[in-house]
């Protein structure tokens with residue numbers, strides 16, 4: 001028997017089997033149970049969340065030989081034909097590849113003929129947003145008042161591009177992006193049915209990398225099975241995907257929190273050697289920082305691997321770290337190579353520290369990655385010190401406190417300094433413009449009242465013999 005990919009093999013055949021879309025399923029079940037059927041449905045949502053699957057299930061519900069039902073039998077000739085794609089009354093087209101108006105006209109040409117095998121003719125138009133404007137116009141007429149025996153099911157990943165005139169003639173269901181938990185659970189079911197053993201971390205990683213798409217997650221699982229055989233484990237999955245496992249994220253965060261540069265860049269080199277995808281590592285770090293911040297805000301657990309960091313980082317740092325990581329991810333595309341982008345982001349996390357934390361740890365932390373260093377308050381009491389040492393440490397502490405105060409003061413006075421600077425700039429500008437005005441006044445013209453000598457003196461720096469000057473009308477300067 002030929003191998004069938006998981007996404008196709010485990011494609012839901014009934015509404016009850018559809019996962020992750022409870023509202024939509026409930027609405028459809030109610031509609032079929034009450035026989036209140038609309039003539040056009042529009043499913044929107046990202047790839048791999050079940051749009052086409054639902055469209056085919058609707059075709060089954062309409063054409064099952066047991067009658068219109070929310071629970072098609074799955075064994076009658078019509079159900080089987082729909083499942084294997086040979087049902088002639090199910091017309092499925094891809095809007096992206098058949099978007100011309102002639103093609104839409106062809107499609108709708110025999111719409112008035114009755115269904116040959118079943119009760120209803122079902123038109124499924126996938127990626128409907130890709131149709132041309134005139135195609136939409138053609139479709140609109142049929143969509144407005146289709147014959148009794150015709151149902152339309154439209155699917156799109158981009159509902160905003162579907163004209164509002166089309167949307168208003170359909171019942172629209174927006175399918176949700178799948179949560180990691182939903183995908184995780186479904187993958188476990190599938191793997192159990194396939195009798196493949198797995199560990200929690202490997203399934204979690206596959207679910208996360210599906211990025212909300214069940215089909216993507218199942219395709220990755222296919223790939224993992226091809227590599228690992230009947231036993232999935234995190235190491236192989238991670239190697240296959242080149243992504244950061246939870247453990248690496250914990251190690252990196254530990255290095256960052258203790259500000260241990262050597263270990264941090266050692267870890268980075270290790271990741272480089274393993275050929276990981278640094279965008280994935282950044283995403284992992286973002287999730288880690290988020291887990292820690294949420295744990296601080298709601299006193300939940302950030303997970304076993306991160307719980308030891310909880311008391312050693314503060315909320316200001318977490319907020320800033322999240323921002324830096326997001327920016328780092330965004331700028332990754334501009335970096336000459338991913339490693340450079342990643343390392344610069346790590347350096348930024350080490351170098352930019354919120355002021356409150358700087359105040360607590362003014363000493364260079366590079367040489368002392370011991371966690372207790374981060375909270376200097378605990379230090380004097382934890383170690384017994386001689387009176388001489390005590391004296392020295394007190395002086396040091398005072399000096400530290402002074403320098404901290406100075407920095408804080410300087411920071412607080414910053415707006416005042418800026419204001420003074422701007423005032424000074426304005427004054428200089430005003431003086432300059434007044435001088436220019438004055439100079440313009442002195443430019444010699446025929447009507448000028450100033451005596452010629454005065455003008456010549458000013459314009460050419462000319463010197464004159466005082467006796468020679470005998471202008472009674474010279475104005476005093």
Ligand SMILES: [Zn+2]
Nearest residue numbers: 064073076079
């Ligand atoms: Zn049936």
